[in-house]
């Protein structure tokens with residue numbers, strides 16, 4: 001009986017999380033006339049809205065831009081954060097704890113605070129409307145450093161020493177020993193970074209003006225809010241669906257590691 | 270292949286207030302199996318790790334084959350090491366663990382494969398090649414660790430208490446196997462242990478270490494029969510050597526050592542070196558004490574000493590007696606061919622030509 005009640009509560013919770021998503025998915029598949037209806041189901045579904053999105057805005061190009069930006073940001077965050085995490089966890093140098101404290105401190109500064117100085121910097125560098133403007137400021141993350149440091153600290157020093165004896169330099173130790181031993185952490189950092197980068201709207205809005213450099217969320221926001229969609233709910237939802245699908249795919253693919261990672265590091269984005 | 274020289278090597282840890290290793294000078298000959306032995310914390314691992322390059326040297330130099338390697342990165346020293354807890358890479362299977370060093374050095378695939386198979390055949394671990402380290406027992410893991418060490422054919426092998434995580438039977442077996450392997454590979458090896466039994470059986474030469482200095486360096490037999498000081502004397506041998514406070518006395522022409530309330534006449538050799546009236550330490554190993562009526566022929570024995578057996582510990586073929594003679598406590602190790610019980614009164618003699626005399630500082634006199 002108790003179990004039944006528990007399941008009921010869980011189902012309610014799950015539905016309340018999932019409903020908006022389902023609603024979006026169904027609307028995006030309904031024809032124009034049908035979109036206003038309350039219920040989820042409709043007599044017939046169509047891909048017409050998706051066609052409209054592809055017709056009206058260069059969504060393909062935006063998808064490519066987003067992919068380039070999100071993937072290079074993710075790769076860079078994994079590489080540089082694990083590099084710093086390794087140094088903070090395993091190398092002995094004076095000031096190590098101070099550096100770590102500074103890294104933690106940067107996590108407490110709200111991101112919005114740094115936007116203006118960053119923007120000024122990008123303008124000075126002449127990087128407006130370019131990939132470096134979208135990637136460079138986010139190439140390393142304090143959260144990534146923290147997760148890698150915590151994971152690496154539990155890897156025994158003996159392995160490092162054995163690897164050194166067997167002919168590894170520090171970089172090789174990181175790539176051939178530490179990376180394979182911390183897959184969950186890498187996937188966690190990877191997914192969180194990818195998601196954040198993929199969903200970012202504000203920053204691209206600031207540094208990108210030309211349409212062919214726009215990222216997906218930027219393009220879709222501009223499209224929906226800026227009136228290009230003609231206020232058609234179905235089309236807007238279709239565009240939003242296109243934004244979500246890659247993330248869902250990535251999550252489904254790495255789910256096992258992601259949950260391991262969150263469970264073992266106790267950190268989530 | 271390789272001769273290793275330590276030249277006045279000093280190590281002080283940044284956090285330490287004194288030198289962990291003090292002016293160590295030691296030469297290890299090509300192909301020699303040297304065992305470093307000493308109590309916990311005496312600096313054995315420190316010495317090994319300085320040679321490996323895992324920690325730096327505070328002062329002094331280390332040479333391999335005449336080349337100064339003091340400041341080289343471990344990977345450039347051509348040394349391999351077997352760790353106490355194996356330190357196998359958990360994400361690689363046995364084959365890749367063994368092949369790891371060769372891969373890092375960019376050896377051709379064919380050669381790697383040949384060498385891995387040769388090494389694993391030598392160690393009898395061919396059936397394990399595809400297994401992950403966590404699927405192996407302690408003994409198997411240790412074999413893989415040894416395999417990883419030998420496959421590169423380095424100049425020097427280092428072992429840091431490689432057998433201490435194994436059970437007694439496995440330890441004896443691996444001990445023999447490592448010795449056999451060493452004879453076959455003829456490589457220079459330095460082996461750290463705090464188990465004197467391992468040290469005695471495996472070593473070509475052993476170094477007894479005490480607080481970061483060499484207590485004595487020599488063959489196991491030398492160290493057993495002529496320990497240079499009281500530390501070495503009591504560290505090597507089980508049960509440990511009995512030490513008695515003594516004073517040199519002269520009775521007419523003969524000199525002797527007064528221990529407690531009796532005087533032990535000494536062989537002439539020793540007598541000449543003793544200064545009447547000074548304090549000495551007299552040492553006798555438990556196995557050089559006999560029952561007065563069962564002295565083997567040819568033993569130069571002392572006068573019988575009456576004592577009481579406080580405890581008799583049977584070890585199978587030996588029995589260790591904890592004896593007390595008027596407040597003088599000592600242990601005797603006897604062949605187990607007669608009945609002695611706790612509380613018995615017996616007469617024992619010391620084998621004088623096997624006895625040791627140390628001066629007040631603990632240094633060997635005779």
Ligand SMILES: Nc1ncnc2c1ncn2[C@@H]1O[C@H](COP(=O)(O)OP(=O)(O)OP(=O)(O)O)[C@@H](O)[C@H]1O
Nearest residue numbers: 282284285289308309310311312313314315316463
């Ligand atoms: N990283 C370190 N920092 C400071 N002191 C250290 C460090 N490593 C070892 N020591 C100290 O140096 C001394 C020698 O240590 P070492 O590990 O060489 O001993 P050991 O002879 O190998 O002992 P064991 O038989 O217990 O392994 C010890 O007193 C130890 O506390």
Ligand SMILES: [Mg+2]
Nearest residue numbers: 313314315429
């Ligand atoms: Mg040690």
